[in-house]
Amino acid sequence: MPPPEHRLNITPAGIPRATILIVPPLFDEANRLRRTLALAMRALAADGFAAVLPDLPGQNESLVALDAVDLEQWQDALATVAAGIDGPVVIASVRGGTLLDHRANAAAWWRLAPVGGASLLRTMMRARVTADRQAGIESSLDSLQEAAKTAPLLLAGNLLSAAMVAQLGSADARPVAPLRSIGLGADGIAGTPLWLRAEPGEDAAMASAIAADISAWIQTCGIS
Amino acid sequence: MTDSTTVDATLRALLADVLGLGEERAAALTVDSGLFGELPEFDSMAVATVLTEMEDRLGILIDDDEIDGEIFETYGNLLAFSQRKVAD
Numbered sequence: 001m002p003p004p005e006h007r008l009n010i011t012p013a014g015i016p017r018a019t020i021l022i023v024p025p026l027f028d029e030a031n032r033l034r035r036t037l038a039l040a041m042r043a044l045a046a047d048g049f050a051a052v053l054p055d056l057p058g059q060n061e062s063l064v065a066l067d068a069v070d071l072e073q074w075q076d077a078l079a080t081v082a083a084g085i086d087g088p089v090v091i092a093s094v095r096g097g098t099l100l101d102h103r104a105n106a107a108a109w110w111r112l113a114p115v116g117g118a119s120l121l122r123t124m125m126r127a128r129v130t131a132d133r134q135a136g137i138e139s140s141l142d143s144l145q146e147a148a149k150t151a152p153l154l155l156a157g158n159l160l161s162a163a164m165v166a167q168l169g170s171a172d173a174r175p176v177a178p179l180r181s182i183g184l185g186a187d188g189i190a191g192t193p194l195w196l197r198a199e200p201g202e203d204a205a206m207a208s209a210i211a212a213d214i215s216a217w218i219q220t221c222g223i224s
Numbered sequence: 225m226t227d228s229t230t231v232d233a234t235l236r237a238l239l240a241d242v243l244g245l246g247e248e249r250a251a252a253l254t255v256d257s258g259l260f261g262e263l264p265e266f267d268s269m270a271v272a273t274v275l276t277e278m279e280d281r282l283g284i285l286i287d288d289d290e291i292d293g294e295i296f297e298t299y300g301n302l303l304a305f306s307q308r309k310v311a312d
Contacts, residue, residue, distance in 0.1 A: 125272075127268045
């Protein structure tokens with residue numbers, strides 16, 4: 001058994017009103033948003049909530065090799081984290097994180113800018129094709145898709161197992177309840193899609209807006 | 225979304241989001257502004273992200289074989305490509 005994964009825990013003074021389990025975006029997008037998510041966690045803690053951001057097996061400080069895991073194992077890992085938390089759990093997932101959050105037990109779910117796995121996979125495959133072309137290697141989305149059926153595929157620095165590629169290709173966020181699903185903009189969170197940004201940035205105002213929206217949703221659900 | 229001004233505005237906003245250009249730099253892009261190879265932020269992952277976002281925001285589908293180096297050479301080339309795809 002590999003050791004348990006590292007978690008970023010930010011706790012309030014006193015007993016938490018509830019614990020917010022943060023499911024970050026996947027791969028590069030997680031790095032680009034991490035700073036803003038950490039700021040949102042601090043804002044949640046200031047509002048009396050505990051906030052937990054776990055490493056997925058094969059990501060960040062994990063000792064597990066990325067090509068040894070797949071999407072279903074990530075879903076199970078999150079379910080295990082949720083099951084180990086005392087008191088009410090509210091899951092807040094972002095982008096590709098929304099593909100992982102349905103197996104865990106929670107009192108409520110909050111999703112920001114959900115994205116299908118096929119779209120994430122397509123972007124990473126395109127980055128590989130573009131990089132290949134610069135190196136004078138012919139590749140295409142089709143040839144990569146074919147290669148991924150039998151062997152791990154290196155996409156934008158991520159060595160993905162055949163199972164991961166197959167599962168990502170057909171993954172969509174699953175129904176959960178009660179759920180608040182929102183995007184960016186006038187009807188959602190004010191801010192820019194930092195997860196797309198070529199160079200990581202941060203947005204404290206966006207982090208506060210995220211925390212405030214999660215907090216309001218928890219009250220609407222009558223959880224705390 | 226077929227209006228050419230809308231395509232231009234969508235594309236500028238998209239490049240601002242992906243490259244972190246800020247509104248001013250995005251608004252200052254001209255048809256001759258160099259992109260891939262000229263803006264340091266524009267790496268292969270950024271190219272891929274721009275393509276996926278173009279599909280989402282402009283409601284188009286871009287095939288592998290439609291993408292050559294020229295599209296990303298200048299803002300004008302990218303805009304012309306987008307407008308052609310939207311009109312299709």
